[in-house]
Amino acid sequence: MDKNKSNNTGKNVMIHRTRLFLTAAATALLAAPLSAETIDVAIIGEPDTFDPMVSTKDVVSIVTQHFVETLYTFDDTWSVVPLLAAGMPEISEDGLTYVIPLREGVTFHDGSSMDSADVKASLDRWLEVASRGKAIADKVSSVEATGPNEITLTLSAPYAPLMSLLAFSNSAAAIYPEEIIAPEIETVIGTGPYKLEAHQPDQYTQLVRFGGYTQPTGAAERAQTPDEIRFIPVPDGNTRVEGLLSGQFAYADGLSTEAYDRIAEAAGAEPVLLEPFGWPVFAINHKKGLMTDLNIRKAVQAALPFDDMLFAAFGDEKFFQTDGAMYPEGWAWRTDAGVELYNQNDQEKAKGYLEEAGYDGSPLRILTSRQYEFHYQMAEVARMALEMAGFTVEMDVVDWATLAQNRDNPDLWDIYITHSPFLPEPALTSSFFATAREGWNNPEKNAILDRFTSESDPEKRKAVFAELQKIVLEDVGLIKVGNFNALQGKAAGLEGVTPSPWPAFWNAKLAE
Structure with a gap:
């Protein structure tokens, strides 16, 4: 198939710990004050993979959802909506056949165009290596590319949760270029609104806006508001709180509820309670x-x-x-x-x-x-x-x-x-x-x-x-x-982030 492939004391101590935690490279990266163009996010640790297909860890989902996409996703009401798919599937009366139309003009971060061969190869791998994919592999008779922009899933028995599985960013049915499909993928290539620019283990993951992104329509729209999103692994919860309060981070995940009152009373930060x-x-x-x-x-x-x-x-x-x-x-x-x-x-x-x-x-x-x-x-x-x-x-x-x-x-x-x-x-x-x-x-x-x-x-x-x-x-x-x-925290001027177990930052903006 031809494709176009190309406490005050405590507070002072914790601020000191925040500075010590970051290496020289990470400190240099974060030296600039918070800006509307860059969103710095403190997460609980280092993602051990950028392949969300093989991971059920929230920290992996939070980061990778920005550059890896699935056929479907969830809207704010947890309804399934198309993302890389062009619409909802046509499902046979017996519930065994799902014909899924694919969006045309979708570009991977390597410049290649997505088609049904990529989707088939990705879904085949998902059924083999992903925990949620393996859970239903015995119910999937076949995955076929039935046209350049169409994929057909045939089941051996009806499976009511299938669409939710295809939409989930955790153990995700992620779509990759056919050429990189392997049991282990060393360099992940996605279609998302941001692409991986740099990664220093245990220091930061730097994402930048992908200029070739083609927007889905409707509830799945992703605005690409910030130029750059940086995820900083900060294992100590108190350090995440102090970084938020000191203005170092625009958002902080996984905070202890003991910090709620301090954040609520702070001039520059707000608690986000889920x-x-x-x-x-x-x-x-x-x-x-x-x-x-x-x-x-x-x-x-x-x-x-x-x-x-x-x-x-x-x-x-x-x-x-x-x-x-x-x-x-x-x-x-x-x-x-x-x-x-x-x-x-x-x-x-x-x-x-x-x-x-x-x-x-x-x-x-x-x-x-x-x-x-x-x-x-x-x-x-x-x-x-x-x-x-x-x-x-x-x-x-x-x-x-x-x-x-x-x-x-x-x-x-x-x-x-x-x-x-x-x-x-x-x-x-x-x-x-x-x-x-x-x-x-x-x-x-x-x-x-x-x-x-x-x-x-x-x-x-x-x-x-x-x-x-x-x-x-x-x-x-x-x-x-x-x-x-659960408690998260955000800078007082941050807009565009919907509270979620997996907060996304493509619509995020800091008030000037």
């Missing part, structure tokens, strides 16, 4: 180790004091809710199925489960990080309760990049701590699937999940989701800690 945001989770290793025993899992579930954990993490009830349902009040997926097993806070009951399991005192290994400080604070309270129940607990506290690497090795952990925003489609939660790194391969759960994803009727899907939530709690597939509100 309410409700999501749920902290203790992810469970179902592949190897202690947690493969249901009685051990039940012992952990029974012992954990979620009220205390949430209070330690967030400090004020305006920032959290002790709630065992997978979705909060007001969401269509809200159900109380199985929640009687949530927040038992009964260490004696947990001891009984340990006796049934014949627990021999082997260490329960909890993998966590302090870059999301609330993860660590929850883990410390959990450790005390688990030890009271009779567990030997081993805390492995590492940086987020190391955690993200180690959680892929089931020999290294029994529980790792993470969190998720509330997602519009439950099937976007990869932990429900046996193909996820946790490996929860319960046959009864798998059958429920298959019924859920193949059902298209919204009311029937709600009923099946209630069954899924019930078995999550009964089999302890994962452990939800509660609901929480």
Whole structure:
């Protein structure tokens, strides 16, 4: 196919730490004051890849969504809208065939033109290497380029969440040039409004406006307002706060709720509270180790004091809710199925489960990080309760990049701590699937999940989701800690950034 390929003391200390944290190169890059042309964003750590197809980390999604795009995306109401696609797909009556028109005139950052061969190669790779792609690979019979600007997906069974999967920027069905497709892509080439200009590991990622960008229409429009967007990895949460307050950053992600009042009282900054945001989770290793025993899992579930954990993490009830349902009040997926097993806070009951399991005192290994400080604070309270129940607990506290690497090795952990925003489609939660790194391969759960994803009727899907939530709690597939509100912060004059778990900055502007 022919293609055109070409506290005051504390505050002073933390400001000092901010300056020390940045190397000479990064300090030089950030020396200029905030301007309308450049947006500096403090993120919780270094993206360990610029290939969002192979990552579920929020920090990767936040950065890469600016230069890598998908066929579809979400609008501000979480409805799926076209991005690289020219329109919504034509879906056959049996729900098995999706014919997707592609936009013409889309240019990759290398100057080549996007066509159906690129899309086919990208989607084939997504089904092979992406956690969410692998979760549905057995349901995709074929991906075909049925015209220069048309792609056809044929399924072996109806799959209701397909469009949400194609729209998600996390484990993304990203579109790359056919020529770079490989199991591992060294240099990512995208179609987004910004392109990667420079990257100094652990210092900054510099994006600049892509002059060849072709705008989608409607809700997906991306204005390319700033000339440059710079993402600065700042692992220490207090340092991110101080950088925001001192005017060093226009935006800061992943802030401790303890900083809310300081930011609200500051002349040059404003808090951005996402309410409700999501749920902290203790992810469970179902592949190897202690947690493969249901009685051990039940012992952990029974012992954990979620009220205390949430209070330690967030400090004020305006920032959290002790709630065992997978979705909060007001969401269509809200159900109380199985929640009687949530927040038992009964260490004696947990001891009984340990006796049934014949627990021999082997260490329960909890993998966590302090870059999301609330993860660590929850883990410390959990450790005390688990030890009271009779567990030997081993805390492995590492940086987020190391955690993200180690959680892929089931020999290294029994529980790792993470969190998720509330997602519009439950099937976007990869932990429900046996193909996820946790490996929860319960046959009864798998059958429920298959019924859920193949059902298209919204009311029937709600009923099946209630069954899924019930078995999550009964089999302890994962452990939800509660609901929480997330804090970000922005410069007082910053406009054009919609509050989101994955804030985007293509429309961002600082008032002069």
